Amino acid sequence: MRYGSKVLFDDVNATFSAGRRYGLTGPNGAGKSTFMKLLTGELPPQQGNVVRPDKLGVLKQDQFAFDQFRVVDTVIMGNHRLWAALQEREKLYEKTDMSDEDGMRLGELEGIVGEEDGYSAESDAAILLQGLDIPDEFHERPMSELQGGQKVRVLLAQALFGQPRALLLDEPTNHLDLDSIHWLVEFLVHYEGTLIVISHDRHFLNAVTTHTADIDYQTIITYTGGYDDMVMAKTQIRSRIESQTAQREKKIEQLNDFIARFSAGTRSSQVQSRRKEVERLQTNELARSNIQRPYIKFTINRPSGRTVLEAKGISKAYDDLQIISDFNAVVTRGERIVLMGRNGLGKTTLLKALLADSPNLPPAPGDVDAGTVRWGHEVSIGYFSQDHTGQIQKGMTAVEWLHQFDPDAHRQDIHGLLGQMLFTGEEGLKMTDALSGGETARLLFCRIMLQKPNVLVFDEPTNHLDLESINALNIALQKYEGTVFLVTHDQDLIEEVGTRIWRFESTTVTPSAPVVSVGDGRQVEDFKGTYEEYMGVGK
Template sequence: MITINGVTKAFGAKTLFENVSVQFTPQRRYGLTGPNGAGKSTFMKILQGDEDPNRGSVSVPKKIGILRQDQFRYNDVRIIDTVLMGNKTLWAALEERDKLYAEENLTDEMGLRLGELEGIIADENGYVAEQEAAELLQGIGIEESQHTELMNVLPNDLKFRVLLAQALFGGPEALLLDEPTNYLDLQSIHWLEETLINYSGTLVVISHDRHFLNSVCTHIADIDYETIIIYTGNYDDMVSAKTQSRGKIESENRDKQKKIAQLQEFVARFGAGTRSSQTQSRVKEIKRLEPTELKKSNIQRPYIRFEQKRPSGREVMVVKGISKSYPQNDGTTLKVIDDFSMTVTRGEKIGIIGNNGLGKTTLLQMFVGQLAPDGGTIETGHEATTGYFPQDYKQGIAPGMTAFAWLQSFSKEEGVEILRGLLGKMLFGGDSALKQTDTLSGGEAARLIMAKLMLEQNNVLVLDEPTNHLDLEAVSALAQALEKYQGTAIVVSHDRDLISQVATRIIALTDEGIADFAGTYEEYLDALKTDKPIARPKKIAATR
């Protein structure tokens, strides 16, 4: 159990939460929600012991699993050992035991200590620990052949997965996970959902993935109005209950205000007259009817709307037989895209899905001209203009500038008012527009790129994982904007709700190749279950 008692946290004049007392109990899975800036990550750091509250106390179990974000800390550690380190007691015992066994002359005292250590290792299931760690790694897509390699051989997204396995390892009494679905593909997200649903301890998780929260969570701890309120049910249940609760209070306050106005009119008319006792009674009634104070919500919703200066021709892009390969360290060549063809027509909303490493980003980079295919051609249609949201979008924002100056560098004739208006819609109001680009958070950087796309008014949008680091309100705003967009959109995303809401055509990258399906995401899933005809992929293999 995790117990929070009278916790307050503020930064300067801004109070995130005040005098909060809540309990997170075993066998319950809590989603920690709230808009960017509400204090989710700060509250999680307090639970982890990485940050102190201004007031109050926190009690957590001794054995706790934490998803760390420091991917580079374990660069010189074997991958499987990084996972084993998730059980600190076991890892300390294993290290001490190995040092003692390395001694040439064991003393009696050392022998006794070895016996104690073997007991600790047995209590912590240490003799099957490597097998359990290997199963976790395989579940999140780390091949067995890599388990004994050093962490520094992995790209950052796979390092993050190893840290997720570390948090899950060793049967922790409580799990604290901050954005665990970042860098996970759909298959790994499904695996994580199943793992967490079967977890019997206390789970507290932050995620911008609404589908994930709805699948996993039994309760939602929502940070808003400078407090934390726990709702029973998943994310959608919380939104409904929160809306109803606030609506009820607002309705009651309106009724109270109406009644107060009537009573005040009576008091004003007869206050000094013969009905003084009735007047006093009504004054007391006015005090009793004091409306319930409603603190201002922290929720801020960006306004995203993509326009196009002019429509493209009917054929937006014609792809003919493109291929792309990458050389491997062992001398082989990995062909990720092989003889792929497609025609994109005006107004299509294409969702590109598939596990990591199968070439989704490579495909988009070829579409926008950042990568040249090894073979085949890509022809851009008449009047087609493309706006691109890269997966590593923060690297595309020049440092040493204000957000306003960076956006202005893409402006041709738009004045200050238009640029300020765009930034305001993306929650860069007032002095926020003068924030240095070096200091932008992931969510702020993503919203700044969105402002650029809105400014450019392209008729084709190519978006690579645009929901990473966006809060749920921004993800919802993006989905609605793409739905209403009159141009053509090609979107890579692991956010199932976004793909489900937006896509009218699915391109699925699989181990066997690329499948092209004309229909929605749900229709695609149904077709897989019922063996309905899909443009089936060809087998792709590594070639020497």
């Protein structure tokens, strides 16, 4: 499989055996999601073929894709054949004048619905949902009302619906807090079919997988063991490949030397044969490791005033569930606030409430029920939202998309910035429709790097990023001179970036810092210090 000149897979053979749990690893853009699409049949391979069981359970990388559907329907969609038949049947029933053909078609459809256990679909779906801890009152509601951890559970139910023999999951731990990840590990370890799971989370992979299929060098190599075992084995193979490459390059150099020296002379047949050898060596040498680290650096155009934000009496409820209540805070320039805590306690809600009335961010991402937010003098905000859907318009190249945020910037500078974020050369001309999860995130960072805001508001920025990129982001945030609001579940980021902690907890927990909001069953603590210092206070 290749896109343009970028070869993802060249003559790959791989087998996934029943009862094993495979991690599918590789850096951003290596081709993990693409490979999964080849496995499921969503994409046809340009060469070669795939043999698969007739039912596969699939969880895709975009967990927001089903937001407009009801929870129970989302689950039933896991059985494509059934779902398509149900949809078509409904349309036919809605018709006022049904033709003979329609009648015949209805008969066929009823047949399919029967074969696929369609008459018990809703109750089967409900049983799965209950098993995955989604309470009954949510089943009829739209997906958009669920928070991240619950969405993943519903999408798992979708993947499991219809009892597939294999389960294919693309980055299931994105948006999950630690407790939910533990739950998922337990769940998957007990799964009896074949599991193939893509993830950038090392701990998760080590806990779940029995084998690792690593995508690199335009091929897939399967190792026994989890992520760490793979890295060890791969390092050995890699140093061997790299020393071979080095030897080859040396050989090419010598041959070229010879050619240069004697091409004008009498030894033309020898020169000719050496030219051939150089050609052969060069075509051999194409496959390189594609692990690379981007260079992320956030600078500021001009500093904001000393007081960055004053929030007074902020409240926000969904229906009758009070999430944030009478929240008060003053934020000073240069503070790096980490918002931490379990899924669903209101971190994103608070951020969006603070952005309800923000400079340079039309349209406002959220709203408030009560209270006032005052952003300080000359504040400019760079916002990285949790849901990337629609953030990057389709139908243009990465360069064009980026350029519109600073039309005065030289094309060269845009290319430089993109190159720094690993969109080198032709990669920058890639259509935005084609971006992988990690590439989308990297391009969104490019925009913020171009705009040079003095406040960063980042909501779970490490989802979709590979290890190298997470490290680069960590360093960039530590070096940033502006003010940071950061939601994350990443322990390193919490410990190394934060200079102030907003901790979201349930009210059963005894706080160790001043409480600045008490909602239904939940509270927010505000601690002016690092996470390490905060943990010290708790003892």
